[in-house]
Amino acid sequence: MIDLETRARVQDFLFEEARRLDAGEFEAWLDLYEEDGIYWMPSQRGQTDPLNVASIIYEDHAILSIRVQRLLEARALVLTPMPYTTHLVTNVVVSMDEDGLVKAASAFLCISMQGGEQKIFAGRQTHTLAPAGDSYLIRHKRVDLVNAGSALPLMTIPI
């Protein structure tokens, strides 16, 4: 049984992650990941294998950091004009796994705006969080797009 305080802390953590992305604080966003943290956005619904099946994103901290540098440099053509987003995070369900890691399952909606064009990404995400001080760091984050597997538009700012 997860106590209310833990649940609130986890929820705050997820909201803070979304806030950093929406504020364009991408380096600070990456700081929420452990050094060996992994971000996984599968290409298929229900995908279990990141090696034999392609992924939209399957990256560790070092590669995510390249992604973040690109975002900050804003020299990437796909980022001019710079897109901005609103991330909604909701339906949060918190549980604890055998290793004392927090699992947070939630639903998200990400609306991105760039050069007058609005895109919507939606789906579910699962965070595996390791305790760090009075908060957490992301060990693993899985993002399942509701339209995974179909033709998708370009995605610039991560979910």
Added chain:
Amino acid sequence: MHTDPSLTPEEIRAMVRPDSVHRRAYADPQIFDLEMQRIYGRQWIYLAHESQLKKPGAFFRTRLAQYEVIVTRHTDDKVYVLHNRCPHRGARICMTDSGTSRLLNCPYHAWSFNPDGTLSTVPHRESYPASFDMTDPKYHMERVPHVETYRGFIFATLNPDPRPLLDQIGPMTDIIDNLIDRAPDGEVEIADSSFSLVYKGNWKLHLENAADIFHPTFVHASSVGAARRTPAGKSKMDQDQVRTMLEANGFGKDQWEGIQLKGLANGHTYMTNFYRKGVVAHQAADPVFDRYKAALVAAHGPDKADAVLAVDRFNNIIYPNLVFNAQHQQMRVTVPLSHDTTIIRVHCFRLKGAPDEMFHRAIRFLSTLASPASMIFSDDVEMLERTQAGLDLDPSPWVDFSRGLDTETAGEGGQISGVASEMPMRNQFKAWAALMAGEAA
């Protein structure tokens, strides 16, 4: 929607000059309709790979010219290409991209068809007139008349009287052979996962970009810069594959010098490779590659294995709809939807008999290059879309591709040029003009 394009061969010819092409080639829906008739409707077009159709009843949905088609394997083990349209009242039959089904069922009045397109059953048979003959082809799903396979790669054409497939793709079959030769068991399998990217631009823009080695330095600068600042070995997950791939897209004049472009008959082009570092280039001290090479040597003998691995050609364009990268086990398929909308489907292959890790690298290459979040292709697509947006306007009608015009030379089987040349675009448009003017098969 489709106008009857009636342009004379002279009008077509006048659109292509030695150093430029008229913007209508990209921006005019009428030209697109004519392309669907004379290029995609008359040439052999790659549709699918046999490994996608393992069992009878297996099907794969794609497009051929302006039509949606399904490629099927029938109980006689033959491959058929059928228009995805019910011969009864016209409903679209198949709504999924691939699968296996003993029968293809029309949801409207429940006619059902065999994988070869013949009519299997109709409900309430007695209400149809006496003249209703179920064996009459007019009640069958319409077949595309000609289907040919080259070593597992399925091509079809709407041309009622086509030239032999090899007359068209002949000069490029060596790169298909090379991919298959790279499999120790002599067989490749297309991966189940692929990416489909839609862009708002003409289909030719992608093929031109794939043959344009001038752009990466500028277009991919942000990824290259970030990759360069990242120390080798920092990522724990892929032996630095992503970082080195990003880095390889930035090259200056020195690296350029080594790259050569080649233009062949029928619009085919390729270049020599520029992924020269890291695991995608199979360097020393790579145990996975060593194991793979040992398997290849066991299969082919050391001389042939070396010769197979020495083929280092990038973006082999089998005009008009395939981009082939044998050494990275990758293939892109161009699917034109309208003059300003195109789908690029990106696949990778499993080399049978090779270590699993080789396939993992191919999957990784696919994701890095072609996912919707790719740090490479997303910038390319942005350029294609901006080019289309520019060409849709008409301040001046001519698109220039004169770079390198004075320095290209005729070599064995085609044109050769240095890396900074726009020879591949000239070569593609030479084939385009001949096909569009109706002067080629």
